[in-house]
Amino acid sequence: MRIGLAGVGRIGAFHASTLTGLDAVDEVVVADLDAALAERVATEQGLQHAPDIDTLLGSGLDAFVITTATTAHAALLRQALAAGIPTFCEKPVAATLDETIALTELSEASEVPVHIGFQRRFDTGYRRARAAVESGELGTIHALRALTHDQEPPHAAYIPTSGGIFRDCSVHDFDIVRYVTGHEVATVYATGENKGAEFFGAAGDVDTAAAVLTLDDGTLVTATATRYSGGGHDVRLEVMGSDGSIAVGLDDSLALRSAEEGVTFPAGPAHRSFMQRFLGAYRAELTAFCDVAAGRTPSPCTVRDALQAFRTAEACELSRAQRRPVAMSEIPDAPARTKATA
Ligand SMILES: NC(=O)c1ccc[n+]([C@@H]2O[C@H](COP(=O)([O-])OP(=O)(O)OC[C@H]3O[C@@H](n4cnc5c(N)ncnc54)[C@H](O)[C@@H]3O)[C@@H](O)[C@H]2O)c1
Structure with missing residues (x-):
């Protein structure tokens, strides 16, 4: 080929x-x-x-x-x-x-x-989490915690064309939450802040962001993203159900240190980039x-799958800008002319 x-x-x-x-x-x-x-x-x-x-x-x-x-x-x-x-x-x-x-x-x-x-759809951990939800072994799913924490910002020229932190980073979480749960996002409430390099603010972007998503079956999801995770490239998902919970990314590469005395997990080293974290995927x-x-x-x-994740990112940007919850029904999924004649 x-x-x-x-x-x-x-x-x-x-x-x-x-x-x-x-x-x-x-x-x-x-x-x-x-x-x-x-x-x-x-x-x-x-x-x-x-x-x-x-x-x-x-x-x-x-x-x-x-x-x-x-x-x-x-x-x-x-x-x-x-x-x-x-x-x-x-x-x-x-x-x-x-x-x-x-x-x-x-x-x-x-x-x-x-x-x-x-690529997370091809990561063995995320696939295992999806299988656990699908098989029912976790019982009723009540909450998920998704995070994409980059070790350091990309080069400054990348930011103005990136679409912002929700469309660029959290969009991976928005896609994988759909993939793992099989549910669509119904509403979002999002915010973001800048404490790092000036080029984020100059591009209308933030370096750290958080969103609360409510799925169409009432499951709650928190999604956080930052460009400043000095401990390492930290990408994880936790799924909490009535019969158990499962975590993606909870291995010795975890970019966290335990505050508990005598605990040596994780042994390290942490991933330093998305290339390392998702090599196999x-x-x-x-x-x-x-x-x-x-x-x-x-x-x-498909492109439609990507549209759904992008719409969630779009809703988060709107929520951040207007400081209010945004329903996904406010975000179009078809051209305006089709809506008007529907
Ligand atoms: N799936 C992932 O994990 C992942 C990770 C990083 C980036 N990305 C995506 O990949 C894309 C590239 O990201 P990157 O970090 O490599 O960016 P980058 O800025 O490092 O590289 C972009 C390249 O595209 C070239 N380019 C720009 N316009 C072009 C055009 N019209 N024709 C041909 N080349 C053109 C630039 O010269 C540059 O070499 C982005 O859309 C980003 O969202 C995905």
């Missing part, structure tokens, strides 16, 4: 390297707005490179991977769908809700498979994408 990859920044260079190691992949060709960067990454990893995206898309690809800055996703996904190339697109699908809705409709009207990159995710691209399996994470 010959795979084209657009955008060789942090995650793009990493995905290119993962793809190269997969049995199903014969060739990886990379391109970037910064052509010199694409050439450098290609040289470092022994890949091919194309001078621009149009050349890349026209070079006889079996599959396409979008790992550019978020603001470029929508246009590239449209191009790939028009060219009929099965596509993996990093989250989020697009920078705005309107674009995400439009792409949901476009992809559902198309035969071309699209797989969105929510990213590999499983891209392996699954190869099956999707080859027509062997349907997309395990």
Whole structure:
């Protein structure tokens, strides 16, 4: 399989390297707005490179991977769908809700498979938590605690195009809460603060945020995110039920120290980045994408799945801005014209 990859920044260079190691992949060709960067990454990893995206898309690809800055996703996904190339697109699908809705409709009207990159769906811990909920072994689920705590902020230039902490970070929690519980979010109440670098505030963003979600069956979820978790990259989920509870990420890499005397757990070391934390999940995710691209399996994470997580993030931004609870029914999931005629 010959795979084209657009955008060789942090995650793009990493995905290119993962793809190269997969049995199903014969060739990886990379391109970037910064052509010199694409050439450098290609040289470092022994890949091919194309001078621009149009050349890349026209070079006889079996599959396409979008790992550019978020603001470029929508246009590239449209191009790939028009060219009929099965596509993996990093989250989020697009920078705005309107674009995400439009792409949901476009992809559902198309035969071309699209797989969105929510890698936690391929993490063994999150899968085990989902199985525990599904089997009923936890009894009635009452509460979840989800968190995405980055060890340190990304580079400053990333923040203005990231969409903000809810769309960029917590969106992973919003997706995995749906995946683990099988329920949709009904209402959110969210807030956020800045105590770190000035570039967050300058971009209208916050460096730390918290949201309370109420699911459609009355389950309560807290989701927190911060760009400043100096103890390590800390991504976890706790699911509390009437017959038991289960925790994802509770192993010796836990980025917490116990305050109790004599307790040596966790033995460490903590993860230092999302690449480390989700190494296995990213590999499983891209392996699954190869099956999707080859027509062997349907997309395990569709554009509509991504729309649902994005709508929750959108509701959290609205809640934070207006300091009030927001019902998900306030956040559109279809174009305005469809609503008006419905
Ligand atoms: N799933 C995950 O765990 C995860 C983790 C990190 C980032 N991401 C997502 O991946 C995307 C990239 O994030 P990153 O951290 O690698 O960002 P980055 O800023 O490090 O890299 C982005 C790259 O895209 C290139 N680019 C921008 N516009 C382009 C265009 N029109 N055509 C071609 N290349 C273009 C830039 O030159 C840069 O090299 C973001 O959408 C982000 O949300 C997902």
